[in-house]
Amino acid sequence: MRKILIFLPIFFTLLLSSVLAQEIQIVTPEKTPVVYAGRTNEIHVLIRNNMEEKASFYFSVWPPQWINLKKYWSIINAGETINLTLFIQPPRDAEEGTYKYSLSVKVLEKNVSTTSDIYINVKRTTHVIISEIKLNKQILRPNETLEITPVLTNLDVNSHSVLLSIKILKDDLQVKKFEDNVSIDGKKSLSLTYSFPIKMTDRPGEYEIVVSLRNEMNKLLDETTTKFSIEEISKLEQEKKVENKLLYSRVEIILTNKGNVPERDVVISETLPLILKNFFYPEIEPTSQEEKENRITYRWSIEEIPPQQSFVIRYQLRFSSVIIVSALFIIAIIWAVWTFYRPSLLKRYVAIFPGPKEITVSLHLKNRGKSTLKNIVVKDFVPAIAAVVKKFDTIQPTIKRKSTGTELKWRIKRLEPKEERILTYRIRPIVEIIGKIKLPRAELIYETKRGKVRRRISKIISITQKIE
Secondary structure (H helix, E strand, O other): OHHHHHHHHHHHHHHHHHHHHOOEEEEOOOOOOEEEEOOOEEEEEEEEEOOOOOEEEEEEEEOOOOEEEOOOEEEEOOOOEEEEEEEEOOOOOOOOEEEEEEEEEEEOOOOEEEEEEEEEEEEEOOOEEEEEEEEOOOEEOOOOEEEEEEEEEEOOOOOEEEEEEEEEEEOOEEEEEEEEEEEEOOOOEEEOOEEEEOOOOOOOEEEEEEEEEEOOOOOEEEEEEEEEEEOOOOOEEEEEEEEEOOOEEEEEEEEEEOOOOOEEEEEEEEEEEHHHHHHEEEOOOOOEEEEEOOEEEEEEEEEEEOOOOEEEEEEEEEOHHHHHHHHHHHHHHHHHHHHHHOOEEEEEEEEEOOOOOEEEEEEEEEOOOOOOEEEEEEEEEEEOOEEEEOOOOOOOOEEEEEOOEEEEEEEEEEEOOOOEEEEEEEEEEOOOEOOOEEEOOOEEEEEOOOOOEEEEEOOOEEEOOOEO
16 A cells, blocks of 8 residues: 555656656658758658647757757747757768657646657768868969878778869869869778969959769769969069161160059150261150150050060160261262362463463472372363464373364372472463353363372363464
């Protein structure tokens, strides 16, 4: 009797708990749901309030690993059933098999609770996964190299072959792609490294790396992404080349963008002496120019220079006109000096009237140079309309008669600097001449100090008097 009295409280407690538990109804899936490793899976459980009044229900799951609830509490009206969603996300390397969870539901107002077991069947979508992506650096500069090392893990006991693909994207556009057929032994990991040199032409900013695995049927098995950045580099270099020629100078100014970002609103200036303004000929007209303190500054404005490209300013300083004028001036001076110092031969005449109708012709010879003249020969010619009077006041020439007239020739051994000689002869017209008589040029032939033979001639002279 004493034993019965002891167990009566326990019996009534169990009976009360059973009655209260019926106030909360949990309806779990009839079949064990299949969930996939590496994915977010949903399981739906029905919670019914069998009480006669609404109440606040609190939900919890044990163990908490891989599982989350859409909501952890809810107010449920009397006789109402709600749909409780459980999110289960096993990791990609989770072992396949059946796992047990316990769902607890508690009514806060009455301190009543109940528990129901939920079983899930975990399966893998692939046995080969990308367990990690290693980068040697997250932020890189041009001329550095990015090393991408994906780590592949085979979770199965058997070996598997997969196609590894690595894509480097910039603003959803593919920059580089690597592909490799890989075989991995069972329960092993494999690390592969791929190099991507960063060039100056690569745009700065954030890049995305997409690593994926596919089987022989091209089915996607696994895919993982990571990111890296290329640092902005601003580097503008200027080079000037000058080419000097006889008649002009060519100048070339080269601006090269050796960075990886565009250089905008660039200004090139070139300052020259103001005197060169009239000789300045640019290929591209300057945007502006400024004169100050006998100097002139030209400026070119450039809107943009893309990375790894150059902008060239060329101009010429053309001195051809000045040089030609200067050369002609110098030549004229040289010619004048040379002419001044050359021997001179001047032919003149004197008419003797009244009296015998004779004309005296004189040849004035002068050495205006600074060296002695040798082996001098002076020639003159008298036309047939006149006869030579064989009476000479100075050196007598040799005379040679021809059908067209008379040739006179004088020979002088030497003529010192500044020395002068006058050679004369007389002529008498054979017939009456009215009008103008032209006497031909006389000729001087001489030998210079260096043994070169030179020649000078006089001007033609005209006699305008009437001669009978």
